[in-house]
Amino acid sequence: xxxxxxxxxxxxxxxxxxxxxxxxxxxxxxxxxxxxxxxxxxxxxxxxxxxxxxxxxxxxxxxxxxxxxxxxxxxxxxxxxxxxxxxxxxxxxxxxxxxxxxxxxxxxxxxxxxxxxxxxxxxxxxxxxxxxxxxxxxxxxxxxx
Numbered sequence: 002x003x004x005x006x007x008x009x010x011x012x013x014x015x016x017x018x019x020x021x022x023x024x025x026x027x028x029x030x031x032x033x034x035x036x037x038x039x040x041x042x043x044x045x046x047x048x049x050x051x052x053x054x055x056x057x058x059x060x061x062x063x064x065x066x067x068x069x070x071x072x073x074x075x076x077x078x079x080x081x082x083x084x085x086x087x088x089x090x091x092x093x094x095x096x097x098x099x100x101x102x103x104x105x106x107x108x109x110x111x112x113x114x115x116x117x118x119x120x121x122x123x124x125x126x127x128x129x130x131x132x133x134x135x136x137x138x139x140x141x142x143x144x145x146x
Contacts, residue, residue, distance in 0.1 A: 002032070002033070002034055002035060002038040002042040002043060002046055002106070002110075002145070002146050003032075003033040003035065003082040003083065003143070003144070003145045004030050004031065004032050004033070004046055004050065004082075004143075004144045004145075005030075005031040005079075005082065005141065005142070005143055005144075006028050006029065006030050006031075006050055006053075006055075006141070006142050006144060007028065007029045007134060007136045007139070007140065007141045008027075008028060008055050008056065008136065008137045008138055008139075008140035008141075009024070009026070009027060009028065009029050009075075009134045009135055009136055009137055010025070010026055010135045010137045011023075011024065011025050011026070011134065011135050012024050012027070012029040012075045012132070012133065012134035012135070013075075013132070013133050013134075014075065014077055014122075014123075014124040014130050014131070014132050014133075015130065015131045015133070016124070016125050016128045016129065016130055016131075018131075021123075021124060021125055021128075021130075022075055022077075022122035022123050022124055023075070023122055024072075024073035024074065024075045024120070024122050025072075025073065026070060026071075026072045026073070026137075027067055027072030027073035027074055027075065027119075027120075028050060028055075028067050028072065028073075028074050028075070029074075029075045029077070029132075029134050030050060030074060030075065030076045030077065031077050031079040031082060032046075032076055032077065032078055032079060032082075032107060032110060033078075033079050033080055033081070033082025033083045033097070034078075034080070034083070034097070034098040034102070034103040034106045034107060035083045035096045035097060035098055036096055036097070036098050036099075036102075038098060038102075038106055039106070040106070040109055042146040043106055043109050043110040043113055044113055045146045046110065046144060046146055047110060047113045047114050047117065049144060049146075050067075050074070050114075050144070051066065051067060051068060051074075051114070051117050051119060052066050052068075053066060053067075053142075054066050054069075055067075055140055055142070056069065056070045056072070063140075067119060068117070068118075068119060072119070073119060073120040073121065073122065074114055074119055074120070074121045074122070075121075075122045075123070075124075076107075076110065076111050076114060076121060076122070076123050076124070077123070077124040077130065077132060078103065078104075078107045078124060078126045078127070080094065080097045080098075080103060081094075083096045083097035083098075084097075100127065103126075104126045104127070107126055108126075111123055
């Protein structure tokens with residue numbers, strides 16, 4: 002399971018020009034599910050992301066979590082994170098989870114994130130989405146379990 006996370010001052014996701022998920026300050030998560038991923042990997046990622054101290058404290062030091070600052074999460078499914086671009090010019094998605102399994106684990110991840118008490122907005126699985134964000138910093142991390 003892979004996630005690209007970005008600290009944001011705002012982020013939104015639209016489908017067919019209608020906003021379906023939106024947050025203010027928080028973390029935007031692009032989540033990729035691969036073959037062999039399971040609930041344990043999702044739980045690890047949720048715990049890591051929610052506790053990651055990537056927000057600045059009063060001294061300007063990254064010392065606060067999304068929970069500490071009262072932020073939100075925007076979770077967007079992104080199977081292209083499983084893409085392999087090492088051979089040729091066309092990405093291979095051989096390691097991506099099949100759609101049914103990807104959706105199941107994406108929904109599990111979202112439910113687990115909501116159980117933390119942090120507000121969670123989402124995109125729509127398998128939809129053609131347009132993502133807008135203001136990356137704060139910029140601060141961006143790749144996480145993989």
